[in-house]
Amino acid sequence: MxxxxxxxxxxxxxxxxxxxxxxxxxxxxxxxxxxxxxxxxxxxxxxxxxxxxxxxxxxxxxxxxxxxxxxxxxxxxxxxxxxxxxDESEPQTLTLALDEGVPYGELAQHLSAFSTAWPNIELEFLNASSHDIIQLIQHRRADIGLVVSEITYPDLVEFETIGSIEFDLMVSTNHPLAKTELTHLDMLKLHRQVVIGARDRSPSLYNLQHSPDVWFADNYYMIAELIKGGFGWGIVPKHIMQDALMAKQVCSLPANFQQLDWLANIDIIQHLGTGNAASQELRRQLRLMMQSSRG
Missing domain, CATH: 1.10.10.10 (Winged helix-like DNA-binding domain superfamily/Winged helix DNA-binding domain)
Structure with missing residues (x-):
């Protein structure tokens, strides 16, 4: 055998x-x-x-x-x-890594429930891009990750889809693209794109480069500032741009560009075999957070 x-x-x-x-x-x-x-x-x-x-x-x-x-x-x-x-004793610490593109405005109340159930656990929080969080989980620097979904994960990383967020193609209201009649996608290539991630990073679902002129940032809030400043167009989580949309600082590109808008899954990821009762409770609270964010 x-x-x-x-x-x-x-x-x-x-x-x-x-x-x-x-x-x-x-x-x-x-x-x-x-x-x-x-x-x-x-x-x-x-x-x-x-x-x-x-x-x-x-x-x-x-x-x-x-x-x-x-x-x-x-x-x-x-x-x-x-x-x-x-054979391991009760965990003393848990590290949660979160992509800031994920809406976690209601995280505090769910952490309160977790803290009540596990009062002696020391929590550590890390913010990073989804790509970097996958690496943190793979190398066990973080225990649980909350990321924008990838098509595949490394062999020893397991995932669970717990929600979704909407991405939209946005520009400043003062940007030339906002004032031009757009007839085809190739017109985007004439203008700078702002992209999440490092310059030397492999392409991912959420950081595809469509323009030859690209600026990079490692977080969506920097991307949002660049878009509001008129430095380029970008595909960003819609909830991050909500205030700027209300203030008419930015706008979505017209309907004929909707093929660049997409709904992305949100995944909890964890290294295979590292789960315990505390991490299971934290995952449960993250599920509830995403459910409440959907209303």
């Missing part, structure tokens, strides 16, 4: 591209990796790699096995983390 070690050797060989690289990644000698895979091939009665070239290539059987092997490894990690948590 196959073992986790065999499956790990198989998956790492695929992901790193060679037996030697997999050995380095797993901290083993190359012969051990080769032996694990050979044994796995015997146990499955299938050749998993074509070894005729310089680097091993997956066979059809190997390609079929790969997603199943990854699923078993992920489940094993989850089980290991949960078993480990059974």
């Amino acid at each position: 196959f073992t986790i070690e065999q499956l790990s050797a198989f998956v790492e060989t695929v992901e790193t591209g060679s037996f030697s690289a997999a050995a380095r990644k797993l901290g083993k000698v190359q012969s051990a990796i080769s032996q694990h895979i050979m044994t796995l091939e015997i146990d499955t009665n299938q050749q998993l790699f074509d070894r005729s070239g310089r680097y091993p290539q997956l066979t059809k059987a190997g390609k079929r096995l790969l997603p199943q092997a990854k699923a078993v490894i992920a489940q094993h990690r989850r089980l290991s983390q949960q078993l480990k948590s059974l």
